[in-house]
Structures are given as C-alpha cells and as structure tokens.
Amino acid sequence: QKEVEQNSGPLSVPEGAIASLNCTYSDRGSQSFFWYRQYSGKSPELIMSIYSNGDKEDGRFTAQLNKASQYVSLLIRDSQPSDSATYLCAVNDRSAGKSTFGDGTTLTVKP
Amino acid sequence: GAGVSQSPSNKVTEKGKDVELRCDPISGHTALYWYRQSLGQGLEFLIYFQGNSAPDKSGLPSDRFSAERTGGSVSTLTIQRTQQEDSAVYLCASSLGYNTEAFFGQGTRLTVV
Numbered sequence: 001q002k003e004v005e006q007n008s009g010p011l012s013v014p015e016g017a018i019a020s021l022n023c024t025y026s027d028r029g030s031q032s033f034f035w036y037r038q039y040s041g042k043s044p045e046l047i048m049s050i051y052s053n054g055d056k057e058d059g060r061f062t063a064q065l066n067k068a069s070q071y072v073s074l075l076i077r078d079s080q081p082s083d084s085a086t087y088l089c090a091v092n093d094r095s096a097g098k099s100t101f102g103d104g105t106t107l108t109v110k111p
Numbered sequence: 112g113a114g115v116s117q118s119p120s121n122k123v124t125e126k127g128k129d130v131e132l133r134c135d136p137i138s139g140h141t142a143l144y145w146y147r148q149s150l151g152q153g154l155e156f157l158i159y160f161q162g163n164s165a166p167d168k169s170g171l172p173s174d175r176f177s178a179e180r181t182g183g184s185v186s187t188l189t190i191q192r193t194q195q196e197d198s199a200v201y202l203c204a205s206s207l208g209y210n211t212e213a214f215f216g217q218g219t220r221l222t223v224v
Contacts (some may be wrong), residue, residue: 098144
C-alpha cells in the first residue's frame with residue numbers, strides 16, 4: 001500500500017461544475033496536509049494547506065480533512081478551464097517532517 | 112524574495128558521463144528535497160535533507176546517485192555513469208522546517224543520449 005494514494009483520473013468536469021479530488025494516507029500520526037497544482041511542463045505550486053479536522057476555504061478552493069478516516073480532499077467550485085492541471089496531495093510524516101506526495105490526479109475542465 | 116533556484120535548466124549528456132545538478136534553496140529553509148519526474152509520471156522522491164540530521168536517502172535508485180548539502184544551504188545531486196533511463200526532470204524543493212509546505216524550483220531537464 002502506498003503511503004499517499006490518489007485517484008489517478010483523469011477527471012473531467014464541465015466549466016462551472018464542482019471538481020472533487022480525493023486523497024488517502026497511511027500514517028495515522030500525520031499532521032500536515034497540502035494540495036499542490038502542477039500545470040503541464042511546470043513545477044508544482046502550493047494551493048492549500050490544512051492541519052486540523054474540518055474544512056478550510058480559500059476562494060473557490062476548499063480543503064477537507066478527516067484524520068479518523070485518514071482522508072483529505074480538495075473541492076474546486078465554479079471550475080474554470082484554467083484549473084485544468086494535475087493536483088498533487090502531500091502529507092508530512094510525524095517524525096522527520098518529510099513530505100510524501102501522491103501520484104496526482106489530472107483534472108480537465110471542459111468549456 | 113528569491114525562490115528556489117536550480118541550474119542548469121537543461122542538460123544534455125552522453126551515456127556514461129557524470130552530471131551534477133545544483134539547487135539553491137530559499138534562504139533560511141532547513142529542509143531540502145530532490146525529486147525526479149519522468150514525462151507524464153508523478154514525483155519520485157530521491158533524497159531529503161533536514162537541518163543537521165542524517166539525510167533520508169531511501170529514494171535514491173542506485174549507487175550511481177548521490178547528493179550533498181553544503182553548509183545547510185546549496186545542494187548538489189550527482190549522477191555517475193548516466194544511463195538513458197536517467198532522462199527526466201529533476202526537481203528540487205525547500206521548506207522552512209517541519210510540517211511546512213515545500214517550494215519548488217523550476218527543475219533541470221536531463222537528457223541522456
């Protein structure tokens with residue numbers, strides 16, 4: 001079992017819809033969770049971080065964390081074609097603080 | 112402020128040659144990562160430096176790969192006797208410390224011919 005698992009996709013949604021991206025992790029003691037966006041040919045960039053159970057909203061993005069279920073998700077409301085990218089989930093381990101990345105989910109938003 | 116800087120941006124090398132890739136992290140960042148990404152694939156973890164702790168080398172794919180970090184700042188990833196399967200984008204990232212987000216450099220595209 002991978003330490004961080006994501007649906008590989010691809011995920012396709014129409015413009016204006018809600019895109020839902022999911023991630024599960026294996027280390028129950030993990031404390032920090034991040035979502036990165038990577039456009040084709042570019043480096044990953046941070047879009048959301050979450051540390052506590054519940055929801056965290058930033059503009060059109062909402063991160064959700066459920067530590068009991070070892071599950072973190074990213075919702076993108078009013079999806080735009082410019083949101084088309086690969087989304088990477090990262091989880092930091094409790095001891096060394098090292099980020100472990102999932103393989104990413106590729107999202108396509110169709111006009 | 113300056114971000115993570117990697118050099119060179121592109122490197123073409125002949126099979127069997129050694130290459131060195133450089134990473135200048137954000138000033139003050141104690142953690143530094145190297146990842147490899149092949150076309151259309153996810154990030155492959157190579158090595159992690161955190162402060163003065165022994166580096167986590169668990170991701171290095173073979174003994175041809177090595178990395179060092181001098182003075183807690185600049186890092187160099189060395190690949191000896193390059194093979195065609197080493198062709199990929201090598202990404203460096205740094206973070207302020209434990210449980211903080213990583214900031215990525217622009218990557219070095221390595222092509223082994």
